[in-house]
Amino acid sequence: MSELYVSLAAVGGLLLVLGMLGGLLKERTPVSEPFIALLAGVLIGPAVFRLLDLAKLGNETLILEEAALVTLGIALVGVALRLPVGYASRNWQLLAVLLGIVMPLMWIVSGLMVYLVLGLPFWVSVLIGAIITPTDPVVASSIVSGGVAERNLPAPLRCAISAESGFNDGLALPFVVLPVLVLTRPPGEVLGHWLTHTVLLEIVAGAALAAIIGYVAGKTLRWAERKGTMERTSLLTVSLALSLTVL
Structure with missing residues (x-):
């Protein structure tokens, strides 16, 4: 149980420090918040100070996977909230180029570089190329x-990157x-399996379900604002709840 408390203290303390000093770090140093979080994890982990060992909490791979999933879900909702309303529909041509042309090219180039430079097996190189291709929303x-x-x-550039x-x-999942x-x-x-389970079920059906949930949530939010049943301070709670719901 102490490992759980250490985990919570580490996450809470890190968020507090980054929240208080994030502006100073961006103004004075080239170091980003994700890098600091990574460094803090290494320091408190079993490789350095041994304050936290996820293996004592259970399957460390599963714990990291689920924690990353939750973090990614919250980050993606944050990205969506940061974009202007209707951005995707107004800039679909730019997004089509970035996602339909640039991203596959990045996958091919990255995979070939791994294959030619590191000499790894072809499909392993393709896998590594696919992993490093997507722009991380947390880092972005x-x-x-x-x-x-x-x-x-x-x-416009900030919105395009986001x-x-x-x-x-x-969209990088099939790769x-x-x-x-x-x-x-x-x-x-x-x-x-790739066409039915990955492309159709996880990508197409998943995107459709997320769009429906987002649409219903948006309509409900506007209704609550018109009726005066929701405080403005509840927006953060609604955003967090929505990010967890779509997982």
């Missing part, structure tokens, strides 16, 4: 938000799953 948020970003990056980082995390299936399943099952 630290780049496009704050006073430094507002002074140095034009608003939108691309939000969309590509889901990651395909080499995994090739490496782990019989050849005759790869294409069928």
